[in-house]
Amino acid sequence: MKDFATSSDPAVQATLDRLARLSLPQGRLGLDTIRTLLARLGDPQKRLPPTFHVAGTNGKGSTCAYLRTMLEAGGLTVHTATKPHLVRYNERIRIAGSLISDTELAERLRTVLDAGADLAPSFFEVTTAATFLAFAEHPADACVIEVGLGGRFDATNVLEAPAACGIASLGIDHEAFLLAPEDGTPCEPLARIAFEKAGIVRPGRPLVTQSYPEGAELEIERAAMAAGAPLHMRERDWTAHIGTQIEYEDRHGRVALPLPALPGRHQADNAALAVAMLRHQDFVTVDIGAMIDGVRSARWPARLQRLAGGPLTANAPGRAVWLDGGHNADAGAAIAQHFTDPVHLIVGMLANKNPRAIADPLDRRMASLSVVPVPGSESHPAGAFGPDARAFTDVGAALRAIPDDGLPILIAGSLYLAGEVLRANVEVPD
Template sequence: MKDFASSDSPGVQRQLDRLAALSLPQGRFGLDTIVAILARLGDPQNSIPPAFHVAGTNGKGSTCAYLRAMLEAEGLTVHTATKPHLVRYNERIRIGGQLISDALLAELLAEVLDRSEDLGPSFFEVTTAAMFLAFARHPADACVIETGLGGRFDATNVIPHPAAVGIATLGIDHEAFLLRPEEGTPDDPLARIAFEKAGIIRPGSPVCTMSYPEGATLEIERAAMAAGAPLHMRGRDWDATSVDVIEYSDHHGYLTLPLPTLAGSHQAQNAALAVAMLRHQDRVSVSATAMADGIANAEWPARLQRLNAGPLTALAGARAVWLDGGHNPDAGIAIAKHFVGQDLHLIIGMLANKDADAIVRPLRSSLSSVSVVDVPGHESHPRCAFGERTQGFPTVGDALSALPQDGVPVLIAGSLYLAGEVLKANHEVPD
């Protein structure tokens, strides 16, 4: 299914309509098209501020949020590119910390499409080219860029000399794209995922990673060695533990940092990866104080986010309402760790191409009820995919209204697309 987003701005919507009219390049892999587009635009990717480039299955968005918050706490001007957007397409590009304006977004999309429409670009290639134009034309001290799918063939993978590369937690997701048969690639699924993510490693740019099983570790080591890139792996070159605080260590010394305010025990490890990236590069200086402030102040919506009072949560009565866009087994495990020992009502909507049991399985012993909803505008798993003891509802609002008055918290999960609809309905649009 095509998902080209929509906008309340007529100027932006005109360009999104042009995107939607393009044929989707099924089965096309490689960077040739994005390289050609950028060449026609004067190769803006070569003129952006020092870039922190992050890949991974889970945690890469949170790692980017910590990087941005730490850099801004140092008083630096930071551009960011993250994906997907939750409510507004503009969320994908921030200029100096602010969502790109409708006027500038429409202008850049038009410029990219005018110069590249004959190349048959994808949604992501056009968006990425517009992002590079914005970052090159607006001065800043640094930029933080999140990959989309994989890394090797991701449209962002054209940055010649990142200040640092980060690879977050690895897991199995997007199998049709990342595990497609290809000669010369690893047979082991997680090693293949590592092979794809390690494609963003660049000559001379430091690489910071989490720790992984042996096969995945070997693929990242091979990629770093082939590129001549300094490799810094957790548990070997840096480490972090977190109980009441984060105790971080590397060859530079030790840091004691606060725990994140973002919910979930895994967030301390994402924050530590961001710290490692900053401490193993020399293009942007960030103090330990700014790192601590950034960890405490980072925000990342729809990742174990407790929703505020609003039109949607009012339907739930006097109970906590949590939102998470996680949709793969590793995300399910992280969510389960946060709610361990608690009873929970689950409202779930998942795309049909995802593992229907990924979120339910690790939470099963805690679930008081499971309510299934469709993800608006997308092919979703039906109620029967989640087991017999479930109920189906047309909308999240209907599911919330039907919950018993027992005060048990509720989690809405299964899809970032669904999360965006929830945030919009509760008047918590990211800004």
Template sequence: MKDFARSDDPAVQAQLDRLARLSLPQGRFGLDTIRALLARLGDPQKRLPPVFHVAGTNGKGSTCAYLRAILETDGKRVHTATKPHLVRYNERIRIAGALISDAELAERLRTVLDAGEDLGPSFFEVTTAATLLAFAESPADACVIEVGLGGRFDATNVIERPAACGIASLGIDHEAFLLVPEEGTPDEPIARIAFEKAGIVRPGRPLVTQAYPEGAALEIERVAMAAGAPLHVRGQDWSASAGEAIEYADRHGRLTLPMPALPGAHQADNAALAVAMLRHQDFVSVSAEAMAEGVRGAIWPARLQRLAAGPLTAHVPGREVWLDGGHNPDAGAAIARHFGGRLHLVVGMLANKNPEAIVGPLETRLASLSVVPVPGSESHGPQAFGHRARPFDGVAEALAAVPADDLPILVAGSLYLAGEVLRANGQIPD
């Protein structure tokens, strides 16, 4: 799997090879293993600076990017954990604003893998333990931590006293894990997704959310009430509307914020959630000026990212080439909203994802449809995308074959594919 990554550093690669031999035991859900592993490491999750913990189907990574940008603009030292990586595993762990060094990464992974050898931890449990260990041993003013899968049983859900928890947009994804039948959980799919995401809630600590359909909203309210957590819902406790600027309001007052530089109308929603999380907690103070500048300056690769001139885009000189790693219906809808006219689509999707999620919202606007494999992963062939789809061996070949016109080109369908595109174009995230 691409998740396991590769490194040019032999010491890091030795530990990544050990990681690659781990997997989640079939049918095992829960936090017992990660807690046992962390106990052997001195419980670093109990020694963290104030944590902002973010879950959601789409937008959680972008929300983390806004939180980090705002806090750093305010002069704060911030540790950040996001996932998945695009090119280098190091992207998952950012220490005080910088990607973890190869030397520290190799040492943290070795320590965790040695400590948990007999516990049978998963890739994600080892990654989380190494992240929390690195965070606990380097001073900082705040941590921003993105949930991986779901929330309730995600390995990051060992955080005990977050400054604030947030839930970004909700949709149906990872059904094989998040919709497994379980007694006492909601039957309605979107309500079950909400239940899983809301599992990050903690007693007495604020939970800040977007607005959701009734079933999902009621489930989040129920979970928050049961946990004794203050709930702050968009449209009830805070509001945000976007035009030429973001007009934000809550009980503390009003803010006028610039629109994000990140493309896509949905980014205003993600930025507003980050601001709401900061304004509904009492552990880290942030100025309104830092909020405005952070919203404007946040960077988040492979989310409606316009590619720069490079070896890959040289196949279509002078053309707009966009990259997005979205792979579920909500992501497809957001992409469709961004592109108002016709475009060329180069798509690669994992075999366990639904091609209609991306192609469906764009169907009437596609000038061409090229299908490529996702390197290192089982992916859909052209037959899954309909009779118009043309197969290519890779993105470079697909770009070279795009008709010569002025229409934009979008490469989409998988974050794994997005990582390969950034690598090939020389735009490695730093």
């Protein structure tokens, strides 16, 4: 139920209630339903400006944030579709730089729900169609669209001719869906993940990627070759060395970029992918100055975000309290690179996730481990995290129990938990 959210606007809540009654029919995969639904709406996905389509396990949302800020720094008007939301559903749809209004959100969702009432569409098909419909009704110079789950069967994968497709870092996540047995697909897990993500490739349109282990790279190469798409892979067609700045290089030359304001080395990698996507397409022009400004100005909530003073952080006055929505092993490794000194970890993880994904990379640096439930979702109990984990009813109680030793505090394990934290601390994304 967390995906569907609540709203103080009655019209929005009415449509969210209708969305909450939708689910993916058992065993139905494919794009036929979303294509039929979009056709009834006049195929709004065919009326979008040049579009950047981004898939990946981790980092795709941040890559979208960098693309948006770089394009906007270049004076362009940009629509952006990302997921999931943290506090308000409106966060998923940004029209010309601003979150969609409650009035338009309710109207677009209602239109799509009415048009597809007999199709039994899924939540994701309805919301994707509503996003494309909203984008098509407003002029813009570019769109940035984040893939939801996988790529091959994601509802956004009806885009026919994006300006560029990108694949961020790969890792094992959503195993029940992405690793489900299927004839003709790779058996090795990461290669299968790559196969699913590379499903967004389009004939003649550039596919820009990070570098991966050999099996995953081979799957991406096969997909690009089969589609006749130019492939631009890191360490082959472009490089980015991360030090005191980002030293980027491709066939067009070298570029020196500042490190992002967003903390973590992985954010420099995400920014470099956004730069590579812009430099390997021919539909919009973004100069180096705009790329530099975009790297500096990008913000992405709940990704190693230091919380401000607020009602929740008042439970640990004077402390540095960090928030990250990471919930898999690769996210845990990225977080661990940021915290080199001891840290108190407050974690809440959904029951279908590996409970040690965040804790294990931080193991030698954890001053304490507190476990909280994820409100509204089935989550792991403290016992799943080992004998040293302590259970608390909520994040506020966990914060109050942390020793007054001056060490930083990290709240992590779930984007759903992150949304509750931001709501409680009155830091609603805008």
